[in-house]
Amino acid sequence: MKCLYTSARSCTVLLDPQGDYEARSVRRLVLNGRELGEENRSVCSLFDLWPDTDYTLTGFINGEAEETLTFHTDVEACTLNVRRFGAKGDGEHDDTPALQAAILCCPDGGRVLVPAGTYRTGPIFLKSHMTLELQKDATLALMTDRAKFPILPGMTRTTDEQGEYLLGTWEGNPLDCFAGALTGIGVKDVRIIGQGVVDGCAQLGDWWQNHKVIKGAFRGRIFYLRDCEDVTVQGITFRNSPSWNLHPCFSRKLRFLNVRVEAPYHSPNTDGFDPESCQDIRMLGTVFSVGDDCIAIKSGKIYMGQKYHTPCENIEIAWCAMLNGHGGVTVGSEMAGGVRHVWVHHCLMRGNDRGLRVKTRRGRGKYAVVDDIRFEDIRMEGVKAPLVVNAMYYCDPDGHTPYVQSREKQPVDDTTPTIGTVCFERVRAEDCQACVGYVLGLPEKPVEQLVLRDCDFAFSEDAQPMEPAMAEGVDACSRRGLIVQYADRLILDNVRMRGIEGKPLDAVSVNQIENH
Amino acid sequence: MQTKNARLTAYLNEEEPSEIKRRGCIALYQSTGDKIYLEYVLNHMDKSSGMSLLFAWGETGDEAYRKAMDALMEHLPEVTDAKTLYQVAPFHAAYDVRFGGRKDARRIAELFQRMQDRLTDPWYMLALVDCIEQMDIQLYEHYRVLADLILKAGQTIWRKNALNAADCCLLMKGARLGLLDPEKYLTRALESFPSLEWDAFCPLALAEQRRINA
Numbered sequence: 001m002k003c004l005y006t007s008a009r010s011c012t013v014l015l016d017p018q019g020d021y022e023a024r025s026v027r028r029l030v031l032n033g034r035e036l037g038e039e040n041r042s043v044c045s046l047f048d049l050w051p052d053t054d055y056t057l058t059g060f061i062n063g064e065a066e067e068t069l070t071f072h073t074d075v076e077a078c079t080l081n082v083r084r085f086g087a088k089g090d091g092e093h094d095d096t097p098a099l100q101a102a103i104l105c106c107p108d109g110g111r112v113l114v115p116a117g118t119y120r121t122g123p124i125f126l127k128s129h130m131t132l133e134l135q136k137d138a139t140l141a142l143m144t145d146r147a148k149f150p151i152l153p154g155m156t157r158t159t160d161e162q163g164e165y166l167l168g169t170w171e172g173n174p175l176d177c178f179a180g181a182l183t184g185i186g187v188k189d190v191r192i193i194g195q196g197v198v199d200g201c202a203q204l205g206d207w208w209q210n211h212k213v214i215k216g217a218f219r220g221r222i223f224y225l226r227d228c229e230d231v232t233v234q235g236i237t238f239r240n241s242p243s244w245n246l247h248p249c250f251s252r253k254l255r256f257l258n259v260r261v262e263a264p265y266h267s268p269n270t271d272g273f274d275p276e277s278c279q280d281i282r283m284l285g286t287v288f289s290v291g292d293d294c295i296a297i298k299s300g301k302i303y304m305g306q307k308y309h310t311p312c313e314n315i316e317i318a319w320c321a322m323l324n325g326h327g328g329v330t331v332g333s334e335m336a337g338g339v340r341h342v343w344v345h346h347c348l349m350r351g352n353d354r355g356l357r358v359k360t361r362r363g364r365g366k367y368a369v370v371d372d373i374r375f376e377d378i379r380m381e382g383v384k385a386p387l388v389v390n391a392m393y394y395c396d397p398d399g400h401t402p403y404v405q406s407r408e409k410q411p412v413d414d415t416t417p418t419i420g421t422v423c424f425e426r427v428r429a430e431d432c433q434a435c436v437g438y439v440l441g442l443p444e445k446p447v448e449q450l451v452l453r454d455c456d457f458a459f460s461e462d463a464q465p466m467e468p469a470m471a472e473g474v475d476a477c478s479r480r481g482l483i484v485q486y487a488d489r490l491i492l493d494n495v496r497m498r499g500i501e502g503k504p505l506d507a508v509s510v511n512q513i514e515n516h
Numbered sequence: 517m518q519t520k521n522a523r524l525t526a527y528l529n530e531e532e533p534s535e536i537k538r539r540g541c542i543a544l545y546q547s548t549g550d551k552i553y554l555e556y557v558l559n560h561m562d563k564s565s566g567m568s569l570l571f572a573w574g575e576t577g578d579e580a581y582r583k584a585m586d587a588l589m590e591h592l593p594e595v596t597d598a599k600t601l602y603q604v605a606p607f608h609a610a611y612d613v614r615f616g617g618r619k620d621a622r623r624i625a626e627l628f629q630r631m632q633d634r635l636t637d638p639w640y641m642l643a644l645v646d647c648i649e650q651m652d653i654q655l656y657e658h659y660r661v662l663a664d665l666i667l668k669a670g671q672t673i674w675r676k677n678a679l680n681a682a683d684c685c686l687l688m689k690g691a692r693l694g695l696l697d698p699e700k701y702l703t704r705a706l707e708s709f710p711s712l713e714w715d716a717f718c719p720l721a722l723a724e725q726r727r728i729n730a
Binding site: 171174302303 | 617618619621622652653654655656657660667671697
């Protein structure tokens, strides 16, 4: 057992580093002599702790004390209960001003407490050096009338007209959008903790209807951070976001621990977690079940990439469950600032169209470098295509033009994106459908290195055909092996493929193949 | 033809139809709703005026205008001067967004960049603000090229001693589209407005002023 994080009122513990989302065995947990019940996850969080207190946690497997962990909770300045600020929590009264006042009045190191109840609110803005706790059975239910939502302007020129101040964003461009249910702008040292729920209530409003028509501004996210640092989200459930769920932008040092993200399978653009040009992120023990990609790592479209060239990097995603959702972990397609050092390990992916999906295209630019993307110790169940890398992604207005789709070598220039190393180790996939992997680089800029080591892919008997990559000339397929076109180096080491039809490796224009 | 402004009435009645007159009338119709201007455009249609065809098609739904737009798009005049830019670029942008699959934004932005030595030519300035109004902001890198040129033009105008109607137009429309700070630029335009000398760009400036007052 290992303590991953403590606050004044909570703690997150790694119980089984070798498990995936689920631990290999169930534990009975006892905290300072108090029974907490059974825990079957690898990472769990404990709440309702007292500040500045010593704790001893013991885990029992089959009645045997397995391990003991001691930790000390942080000091807390004071707790402000939102009820004392006038919040009713009755699901009807507009509790926005009460919650916002409590947050703005909170002293450094203080806690704003939202006890059980349903709080009808508009977007709430966070403040530095504080904790917001949504206790068990507390729900922030977002209003549905967009006229009551503040708008975050996309781009504001600085007064000297030399620079710009960015707030709103939509799909990698600085555009006006509605504020998020919880919004942090330039805040640091913030915790949002507890077993409560933030409900975007998008199914009750018009956010998901005619969603491509811009009504007032682009849709908000349920949790939005911009220029923030040292933010922890622990235990909270987010559901029914108007668009993307968790969207930190240009922020650093973020932790998401035992979060749940839920949206109906057919809800539009409800990605689970989309870090954009962020650094040093840990996403641990989280469950995703959403209508789009579970995780999509981004760094803006061409304007943001070329102006700020801020990559999204140093990201650890572990002990998570990606259930449903189009992609388990996606890189791009807005990645003009680059994405690197992404380490996904000990995760469970179930029922996704694709496990890892890298999407880019000509025109993303010279800062659009994808490198060091690692999948290790991953269990996949019913993932149709475990690995897809596509440098000719067509879902842009000009995506079908020869500039994007040509299989002829184009000159390498400032618009050419790069894909470096992508690595799969100890990935076990059952009930695959389309193919083990589909990798399409650029003829002028092949994928630098693709490694598959100690992997096992088994196909479903009744596999249904699917187009593995969104590029022109890619046909639907089923039960295929690994298809690679335009790569420099391909290393296959102890890779098992079961139930495929045809040859295990279909490599075209691959410069070097090492097959062990 | 009789409008509430005697000078405007005289201008519309006395002089030959031209692109700037049609475009002035489109803007005046959009800001006042007065059918006089709509009729002027419909009665003085020219198949080389893309913006007039688009406007007429939107107002009447007559597919003949749509066909004329398609034909014009097939044979877009080559842009070698600012006046042709004003005639062609906003239409090209509008057509591309509505019917062309949003493929040409890059080409349009590059055209403005190439011709930016004419930044303060009235035709170039009006082409800029009319064109950006038609572009898809989600193709932001191209949209932003025009937005930055509008700021540059605005800064140059702001330093001038006396403004003309085209200057006021750029400042007012730039402010209305959220591209220029209204505190700085709109104020300047409105200060200059009463002392403007009459010229062919005045109907456009008048239309913008009405939109702001509304």
